[in-house]
Amino acid sequence: MGGSDVSATLFALLYYVATLLLVVGVAMKLRRYAKAPAPLKIPTMPAPRTMKGVYFRLLRETVLFESLFKSNKWIWLFGYLFHLGMLVVVLRHFRYVTYDIWWWLELIQPFGIYASYLMIIGLIGLLVRRFTVERVRYISSPSDYLMLVLLIAIAGTGMAMTFVQPVDIIAVKGFFLGLLRFQINPLPNSPMLLVHLALVAGLMIIFPISKLMHGPGLFFSPTRNQIDNSREKRHLAPWAKKLEE
Amino acid sequence: MASLDMNAEGGPKFVGDPLAIPKIKCDSMEDLESYMAHPKHNTDLGFPGELIDNWKEVAIAKIGELAENNRAFQVYLDTCVKCGACTDKCHYFLGTGDPKNMPVARQDLLRSVYRRYYTFAGKNFPWLVGARDLTREVLDEWYNYYHQCSQCRRCSVFCPYGIDTAEISMAAREIMNTIGMGQKYCNEIIAKAKTVGNNLGLNPKALRATLEDLEEDLEEETGLSVRIPLDEKGADILLITPSADFFAEPHIDGLLGYAKVFHEAGVSWTVSSYASEAANFGMFIGSYENMRTLCLRIRQAAEDLGVKRIVFGECGHAWRVAYSFMNTLAGPFDFLDQDYPIPQHIMEFTHDMILKGELNFDKSKNDHFRLTYHDSCNVARGAGMGGYEGGQFDLPREVIKACCNNYFEMDRDTTHESTFCCGGGGGLLTDELMDLRIKGASPRMTAMQQVTEDHGVTHLVAICAICKTQFSKVMPEYGYERESILSVHQLVANALILTGQTIDEDTAPEGDGVATEVNS
Numbered sequence A: 001m002g003g004s005d006v007s008a009t010l011f012a013l014l015y016y017v018a019t020l021l022l023v024v025g026v027a028m029k030l031r032r033y034a035k036a037p038a039p040l041k042i043p044t045m046p047a048p049r050t051m052k053g054v055y056f057r058l059l060r061e062t063v064l065f066e067s068l069f070k071s072n073k074w075i076w077l078f079g080y081l082f083h084l085g086m087l088v089v090v091l092r093h094f095r096y097v098t099y100d101i102w103w104w105l106e107l108i109q110p111f112g113i114y115a116s117y118l119m120i121i122g123l124i125g126l127l128v129r130r131f132t133v134e135r136v137r138y139i140s141s142p143s144d145y146l147m148l149v150l151l152i153a154i155a156g157t158g159m160a161m162t163f164v165q166p167v168d169i170i171a172v173k174g175f176f177l178g179l180l181r182f183q184i185n186p187l188p189n190s191p192m193l194l195v196h197l198a199l200v201a202g203l204m205i206i207f208p209i210s211k212l213m214h215g216p217g218l219f220f221s222p223t224r225n226q227i228d229n230s231r232e233k234r235h236l237a238p239w240a241k242k243l244e245e
Numbered sequence B: 001m002a003s004l005d006m007n008a009e010g011g012p013k014f015v016g017d018p019l020a021i022p023k024i025k026c027d028s029m030e031d032l033e034s035y036m037a038h039p040k041h042n043t044d045l046g047f048p049g050e051l052i053d054n055w056k057e058v059a060i061a062k063i064g065e066l067a068e069n070n071r072a073f074q075v076y077l078d079t080c081v082k083c084g085a086c087t088d089k090c091h092y093f094l095g096t097g098d099p100k101n102m103p104v105a106r107q108d109l110l111r112s113v114y115r116r117y118y119t120f121a122g123k124n125f126p127w128l129v130g131a132r133d134l135t136r137e138v139l140d141e142w143y144n145y146y147h148q149c150s151q152c153r154r155c156s157v158f159c160p161y162g163i164d165t166a167e168i169s170m171a172a173r174e175i176m177n178t179i180g181m182g183q184k185y186c187n188e189i190i191a192k193a194k195t196v197g198n199n200l201g202l203n204p205k206a207l208r209a210t211l212e213d214l215e216e217d218l219e220e221e222t223g224l225s226v227r228i229p230l231d232e233k234g235a236d237i238l239l240i241t242p243s244a245d246f247f248a249e250p251h252i253d254g255l256l257g258y259a260k261v262f263h264e265a266g267v268s269w270t271v272s273s274y275a276s277e278a279a280n281f282g283m284f285i286g287s288y289e290n291m292r293t294l295c296l297r298i299r300q301a302a303e304d305l306g307v308k309r310i311v312f313g314e315c316g317h318a319w320r321v322a323y324s325f326m327n328t329l330a331g332p333f334d335f336l337d338q339d340y341p342i343p344q345h346i347m348e349f350t351h352d353m354i355l356k357g358e359l360n361f362d363k364s365k366n367d368h369f370r371l372t373y374h375d376s377c378n379v380a381r382g383a384g385m386g387g388y389e390g391g392q393f394d395l396p397r398e399v400i401k402a403c404c405n406n407y408f409e410m411d412r413d414t415t416h417e418s419t420f421c422c423g424g425g426g427g428l429l430t431d432e433l434m435d436l437r438i439k440g441a442s443p444r445m446t447a448m449q450q451v452t453e454d455h456g457v458t459h460l461v462a463i464c465a466i467c468k469t470q471f472s473k474v475m476p477e478y479g480y481e482r483e484s485i486l487s488v489h490q491l492v493a494n495a496l497i498l499t500g501q502t503i504d505e506d507t508a509p510e511g512d513g514v515a516t517e518v519n520s
Helices: A003-035 A051-064 A066-071 A073-096 A101-132 A132-139 A144-165 A169-182 A193-211 A211-217 A239-241 B039-044 B056-070 B071-079 B091-096 B102-120 B122-125 B134-146 B153-156 B165-178 B184-195 B202-223 B251-263 B288-305 B314-330 B348-353 B377-382 B390-400 B430-438 B441-453 B465-479 B488-495
Strands: B003-005 B013-016 B237-240 B269-271 B309-313 B371-374 B459-462 B484-488
Touching: A003 A169, A003 A193, A003 A211, A003 B071, A003 B165, A003 B202, A051 A066, A051 A211, A066 A073, A066 B071, A073 A101, A073 A144, A073 A169, A073 B348, A073 B459, A101 A132, A101 A144, A132 B102, A144 A193, A144 A211, A169 B488, A193 A211, A211 B071, A239 B288, B003 B039, B013 B441, B039 B184, B056 B071, B056 B102, B056 B165, B071 B165, B091 B430, B091 B441, B102 B165, B102 B484, B122 B430, B134 B165, B153 B165, B153 B377, B184 B288, B202 B251, B251 B348, B251 B465, B251 B488, B288 B314, B309 B314, B309 B348, B309 B390, B314 B377, B314 B465, B348 B390, B377 B390, B390 B430, B390 B488, B430 B441, B430 B465, B441 B465, B459 B465, B465 B484
Parallel strands: B237 B269, B237 B309, B371 B459, B459 B484
Antiparallel strands: B003 B013
8 A cells, every 4th residue: 555545545435524623613603593483573784674674684685795895995905805715626526526626617717717816815905904903903813713724725835736737637636526425546646635625624623613604604694694674574493482371 | 183174164174073083092091990899799690709719711711702602703703804904994093092802802802711711722832823721810801892882883884804892702701700790780680670670770660650750741741641651451551761751861752752642653661670780780790591581570560451562661771672682582472463563663653654744843842952863783783674685764753753844864974884883882881981882972973073063963863762861961071962862762852742732832833822722
C-alpha cells in the first residue's frame, strides 16, 4: 500500500464522516427551529399581507440581501461578491461528482475563474472591515476571523490549483465518483489538493454548529417569514393553547 | 458630527446629522441603573420577590426553555454572523457611544451565555466563540444594558436575517424576572394595571370626575354636549386608550379630539373603568402570561358592556399589542361586529370619516404650528393600520394634512420603518434613566432640528403616549419648549368644526364680532 493509497483512504473516510455530520447536523438544527413555535406574530412591519408576499420578501432577502443593502453598502458589496462568487464556484464543483456534465454546468464553466476572483475580493474586504472598523472589531470573536481565514484558505488553495500548481483533475473526479459508488479510487498526491480537501471537509463539519447556519436560519426568522394578518386570523402556539384550557 | 447643508434656506448651514456615528466610548453607560422592583411588585406578577439562591441554575434552565418555546429566540441566538450591519442603528448607541448599546453587542450579552451552556463550540472552546460563564457580574450587566433597550426594533429592519433585539431583550427581562430581578418601573405599573385597571392606579371615582370635567370644558368650548361616557352599557364602541390621555399634556388634548370625532360621527361609545388602560407593559418584560392577563381585562370589559366594537386611542406599544397580539392572547372576538377591524385604531376611525367627507375642518386653526410627524416605533415596525401594507405611515399623515396647512417631513432615513425611537419606550420612561433618555432622543431631535432650520418647523406630532411624555421632558434639552409636542387628535380637535358648534370671536377665522352658528 503506497502513500497515495493511504491518503485516499483517509480522505474517503473524512468525506464520509464530514458529509454525515453536515447532513445530520443541519437536519437536527432545522428540526429544532421547525419544532420551536412562534408564540406571537412579530413580522417586522410593514410586512406582506399574503403568503405570496412573504415568499417574495424571502426571495429578495436571499437573492438581493435587501435588508443588508438598506443597512450598509460596504458590507453588502463585499458580502454579495463573496456569496455570488462562492455560489458559482460551488456549482462549478458539481462536475466532480457527476459523470456526464449537465448543460448548465457547461454554461457556467467559463465563469468559474472570475467567480473565484469575486469570492476572494469579497472575503478579503470582509476581513479588512473586521480589523479596521472599530465597531465591527469590538463585536468580533476569534472564530469570526478564523471563519474568514478558513474560507480565504479554501478559495486560495483552489485558485492555486488553477494558476500555480495544476493537479490531475480527472483523477480527482475519479476519486469523488468512486466515493458515490463506495469505491476508493486513487487521489493525486498534491499537497495543495490535500490541504484544499481537508479545509473543505472541516468547513462541512463545523457548518451545523456554527454561525454558518445563518443561511437556512433566515427562512425560520419570524420577523421575515410571517404574514401581517394578525387581526384577521388568530395565531396560537400549542403551548399557549394549554393556557386557555 | 455636523454636515454642510447646501440647500438650506438663506444659504448653506451647518446642521447635525441624525445618523452620525459616534466614537466608541467603552462602558460609558455602565453605571446607569434602573431601580429594582420592590419584592411585592415582583410577587404580584407571579415572580419571586427577591433574587433566589439558585438563580444561576434557574436562569440557565430558563434560557433553554425559552429557546424551545420561542422560535425567534432560538433562531436569533444561532444565526448572527456579526456582520456589523446593526452596529450603527440603535439610537442609544448613537446617543451614548457605549458599544454595549450596539444591537449585536446587546444580544451578545445573552448569546455569550447561551453559547457557553447550550452549544458544542461554547462548551468546549469558549474563548474561540466568545462564550462566557453566567456570573453575578454578567447578571448585573444584563440588568443594566437590557434596561437600555427600548425594544423599538429599528435594528431588525436592517439585519439581513431579521434578528430582532427586542425579542432578546424581552427574553432577558423574562429570565431576570424569573429569578427575582424585576425592574421597579415596569413591574409596579403592571401590578397596578392588573388590580386597578390602569397604569396610574386611577380609581373609577377619580376617573369619572376627570371625564366630567373634560365634558364641561368641551361644552364651554363648543356650546354642545360632547360626551366622554364612562361604563355605559350597550354603547357601540369601547374606547381603550392609554391612561395618560386622562391627565397628561398633550395627551388629554388628543382625548378631546377622539370625543369630538365620535360626537360628529354620531356613534355611541364608552370608556371602561375596569379596563381603563391601553398600555400593556407585559410586553416590555416579555411576559406572555402578564400580557395576556391585561388583554383579558379588555375582553372582559367589552363583554360586560355589551359593545360591538373596540377602538384604541393613540399609544404605540399598546397598538402593537392590540393589532398584533390581542387576537392571539384574548381572542377570538367573535362576539364583536365582524364588519369592523378588531380592534380598530382611532386613526382608522377618523380617517374613514375624513374619506366619507363627514368631518368639516378649518385648517387655519392650526396655522400657528409648523409641523412634522414622528412615526412611533411600535406603530411603524410593530403594527399595521388601514388594512394594507404601510397604512400605518399614510393614515396619520393624511389625517394631519387634512387639518393643518404647514406640514413638513423629516429626513427619510429617520421616518417610516427607519424611524428613531423617542428614547423613552420599552419601559424606560422613568426618571432615574433620564440621562439615557436625553441621549437616546438625540437622533430624533437632530432630525427635527434639520427641519426647523430648513422649514421653520416648530412642533412635533406623535401618536404614542410614551413618545408624548418623553418628548415633553427632553425637548427642552434640545432647544424646544416642552409644549412643542402635540397629539395627532389634538390637531383634529383644533380644526374640527362640529355641526351646530358656536364659534366665538377670538378663535373664529373671520370673526365678525358675534358668536355664530355653524351648520354643515
